[in-house]
Amino acid sequence: MMTTDDFSGPGPQLAAFTARLGFRLDPFQREACAALEAGQGVLVCAPTGAGKTIVGEFAVHLALAQGTKCFYTTPIKALSNQKYHDLVDVHGAANVGLLTGDNSINSGAPVVVMTTEVLRNMLYAESSSLQGLSHVVMDEVHFLADRFRGAVWEEVILGLDPSVRVASLSATVSNAEEFGDWITTVRGDTAVIVDEHRPVPLHQHMLVGNRMFELFDRKHPKQVNPELNRFIKHRLLSDDAVGGYRERLARERRRGGTGVSRPRLIRLLEENGLLPAITFIFSRKGCDGALAQCLRSDLNLLEPHQVSAVDAIVDRHLSALAPGDADVLGVDEWRDGLRRGFAAHHAGLLPTFRQAVEELFVEGLVQVVFATETLALGINMPARSVVLERLVKYNGEAHVDLTPGEYTQLTGRAGRRGIDVEGHAVVVWTPEVAPDRVAGLAGARTFPLRSSFAPEYNMAMNLIDRLGVDGSRDLLRRSFAQFQTDRSVVGQARQLDRARMTLRKVDAELEHSAERKGLAPESFLEYVSLREDIRRHERAAKFVRRMEASEAVSEDLLSLKPGNVIGLNNGRHRGLALVLERAAMDVDPKPLVLSEDGWTGRVGVRDFVNPPEVLGHLRIPKSANRRSAQGRRELVKLIRSSGIARPRGRNKKKRELSEHDLRLTELRNRLRKHPVHKLNGIDDLHRLSERRHRLLRDIDSLERAVDERTAALETEFDAITGVLTELSYLETDDSGELVVTPTGAVLRRIYSESDLLVAECIRAGIWDRLSPPDLAAVVSSMVYESRRDSYSGGVDSMPGDRALRESLLATVDVWQATNDVQERHGVVQTREPDTGFCVAIGAWASGRSLREALLAASERGQLLSPGDFVRWNRQVIDLLEQIRGSVDPDTGLAVAAARAVKGVKRGVVASELD
Incomplete structure (x- = not known):
């Protein structure tokens, strides 16, 4: 790691760079830039807002000064x-380009x-654009x-x-040296520069009701x-206060809120001089x-004079929208808030x-933004304060607590460098949020x-094509x-x-004691081995018996029919039970039964020690309604008056001896005949042998763990290449090497x-024969993922023409x-194709209006926001372009893909790609 002692003064390019900045660089910025000018790569880890991007901008300056690329x-x-x-403002439009998959400006x-994906794809394609590349910034x-x-x-x-210098910019991580060691190993000389100093100090607060408290004690x-x-x-001791609070909180959460009055919260922030603020709420609905x-x-x-400035900026951003889209996009309400x-x-x-919103916030014309955590990732929107209403978020699978890293990333937005003396993080107190937890x-x-990192199909294909197996x-x-x-x-x-080493000592001690x-x-170890074999086979025999009993119960449960009367001898319900519904085919089949004490429910394998015995049969009257209390009472009366005898005991079925039982008999005979078996005074040997056995178990477990971990990536890679070989994307050539087939070139x-x-x-x-709108629709099923609050109907129920439905079914x-x-x-x-976006994009690609496309989706149960609509269209365009580029340009599929892109890339979607 570099220190300030390593810095002897700026080189000529760093001096030229700093001369035009108009401010002094911080020590970590000077160190990183000096390392880049000296020909090293750099890894810079610093807090949000510390100014890491200056290092990336210096890499850009170096490339331009050297006549190379960055x-x-x-x-x-x-x-x-x-x-x-930002870079166009400094270096001019002629010197700066943009590539984001769906947008290309001045790419040369x-x-x-x-x-980052675009650069990865360039590497795999061995793009000519990589020629002359001297620096890469990885923000x-x-x-x-x-x-x-x-x-x-x-x-x-x-x-x-290897000749490319990489400037890696990272948030503060605790294992920066480990990461830097790896980069140095794979890329050569790399300076690791860590700076934990925040340019603007951050103060932590908790808001309890109407009062703002500092989180930490000033003295300690x-x-x-x-x-x-x-x-x-x-x-908390005030029952009325907490009861009222909890009631309001429950009411608000049912509506997607947090029990917080946002206007009151904002007025409190304003009174304390904490605006502008970003309030992070971990759901769109909440925002x-x-x-x-x-x-x-x-x-x-x-103020009134600020409102006209807001209107001017809003009008400029809305200029590319079609007039008819304003209503469906909610422009008036959005503008009202701004x-x-x-x-x-x-x-x-x-x-x-x-x-x-971002532009207005930076200009001081928006004072409060309600945002999801995506805003915390790199977007230049610092605030005086950051508010967290909850410390739990949904990660796509479950609601989880914020990690310390996530908390730091979010609150790092507080404190505008060069504007604020200090930043403020405010956590809203609720009964579930203890101050100690926030302090942690x-x-x-x-x-x-x-x-x-893990190997995947496309990665494997490209690696093998470039590097071989x-x-x-x-x-x-x-x-x-x-x-x-x-x-x-x-x-x-x-x-x-x-x-x-311990095993060798135990073996030596055992040998000495035995002699x-x-x-x-x-001889003693042979005896011990016999005892261990017996224990192992006893466990296996017990498992086999349990599995056989479970399978027998499962088979009998599956065979039960409505009207069968069985006996219940386990659990709370005992006596006779009438089967009402057959069990479904399952690992644990569970028929529906009515017991003679009036209980209705499903019984499974765990409810029986032995297979259920059919004790009799009753005809269930068609008029009997088991879902009503009266109907159940009638059926219970029928069971009790049937005269069927209740089960008296547990009749065990005779079972055949398993191979483990037979082996146990043999081993026990050998043990009894062994010369060590009847010896006395060898307790110490048994204790040593037990210790030896535990050591052998530990060694075996550690060896397997080491082997599994060291070979995990290669094992995954081998499995993936196995799939690709079976499907003929890879084949073995004359020299026995795996190579990419012509079919594999598509993948x-x-x-x-x-x-x-x-x-x-x-x-x-x-x-191949789909119309452009239908192709866009079916391709959307490859990328789209329905949100939790949306319904994605099955393929069979898809509206649209026959060709689309048949293609989806074939897919x-x-x-x-x-x-x-x-x-x-x-x-x-691979995850199942999701048809949830097919209706919306099919309508849009056919030339229908935005309102019609969103309405068509909502009629199918899909709740699509305008932002989601544009985002999913972008992803479909990206995949359509990939499909078009992977096949012969003269094929019907390539032509349809090109036309589908043109049909989708219009109106509000096109304006967002410009």
Whole structure:
């Protein structure tokens, strides 16, 4: 790691760079820039707002000064767009380009801003644009921990030519040195520069009711403010206050809120001089609800002269929208909020709306923004304060607590450098949020970066095509994932060495003790081995008996028919029971029964020790309604008057001896005949043998763990290549090497979560004769994912023409066949095609209006926001372009894909791509 002692003064390019900045660089910025000018790569880890991007901008300056190229990569398109405009302002439009997959501006410029995926695709395609590349900036490089997209960052770092200098910019992580060691290993000389100083100090607060408290004690900065704890304790003791609060909170949460009055909250922030503020609410519905709450109030944060400035900026951003779209986009309500100084910011809004909000916020014309956490990622919108209403968010699968890293990322927005003396983080108190918990989040400094790298189909195809199988394996071994695994395995390897050393000592002690008692060590160990074999077979025999009993019960439950009367002898309900419904075919079949005490429910394997015996049969009257109390009483009367005898005991079925039972008999006979069996005074030997056995178990477990961890990536890679070989994307050439087939060339050009399924559908020809709108619709099923609050109907119920329905059904057939192959090779299966966007994009691609497209979706149960509509259209355009580029340009599929792109890329979608 570099220190200030390593810095001897600026080189000529750094001096020229700083001369035009108009402000002094911080020490960490000077160190990083000096390292770049000296020809090193750099990894810069610093807090949000510390000015890491200065280092990236110096890399751009160096490339231009040297007459070479610099690529500036970001994780999201919005950040790429923002960085593009920043660099154009400094270097001019002729010198800066933009590539984001769905947008291309001046791509041959010496400086090109792009999403990281675009650069990865260039590397795989061995693009001529890589010639003359000297520097790559990887902004937000800690994104490589993202479980969905993180592998892309490692692919780029590993795939760039060794001559390229990489400037990696990261949020503060606790294992920066480990990450830097890896980058140095794979890319050569890299300076690791860590700066934990925030240019603008951050103060932590909790808002309890109408009172704002500092979170930490001023006298003891690491302890929670005792006055805050006393106030909360007093509040909790007030039954009326807490009862009323909890009632209001429950009512608000049913409506998607948090029990917080946003107008009152904003007025409190204003009174304390804490505006402008960003309030993070972890749902779009919550953000929109907060905005609506403010619109219903008399809250107004702007002066009259500011309102005209808002209108001018809004009009400029809305100029590209079609007049007829204003109503469906809710422009009037959105503008009303902006003219009063507040707005929402989330992915459900049109990008045009979000960009307008960002500009107005930076200009001080929006004072409060209700945002989801996506705003925290790189967008230049610092505030004086950040408010967190809850410390729980939905991660796509479950509601989870915020991590210390996420808390730091969000609150890092507070404090505008050069404007604010200090920043403020405000957590709204609720009975579920203890101050100690907030203090733990705010005080934590451990945010380790963990690799999410894993081989996938497209990656495997491109690696094998470029590097061959051996080269691909070598790249996997050089990944950060393997680097971290190897380091963690070091600890397990040390444990393994210690266990083996201890085993040698125990063996020596055992041998010495046995010889003193006149025993051959081998004979005693043979005896111990017999005892262990007996224990193992006893466990196996017990398991077999349990499984056989379970299977017998399961078979009998499946055979029960309505009207059968069985006996219940286990659980709360005993006596006779009448079968009302058959069991479904399942691992645990559960027929519906009515017991003679009036209970109705399903009984399964766990309710029976022995298989259920049919004791008799009753005809269930058609008039009997088991769903009504009266109907059940009639059936109970029928059971009791049937005269069927109740079960008296448990009749066990005679079972055959298993191989484990037979082996046990043999082993027990051998044990009794063994010369050691009847010896006395050998307890110490038994204790040593028990210890030896535990050590052997530990050694075996550690060996397996080390083998599994060190080979995990290559095992996944082998499974994936197995799938690709079976499906003829790879084949073995004359020299015995795996090579990409002509069919595989298609898969190499498909960059999608469903890449294999897309390639299989192309090969099957099931999309060849579709009209452009229908092709757009079926391709949308490859990328679209229905939200939790939406319904995605089945393929059978899809409206539209016969060709589309048949193509969707054929696509599902291909998906099922592909998953069968993946299952055989132990590869995670491709997610099912989702038809939820088919109606909307089909209508849009056919030339229908935005209102008609959104209405068509809503009629099918899909709740699509305008922002989602544009976002999913963008993704479909991207995949259509990939499909078009992967097949012969003269084919019907390529022509239809081109026309589908043209049909989709219009109106509000086209304006968002410009």
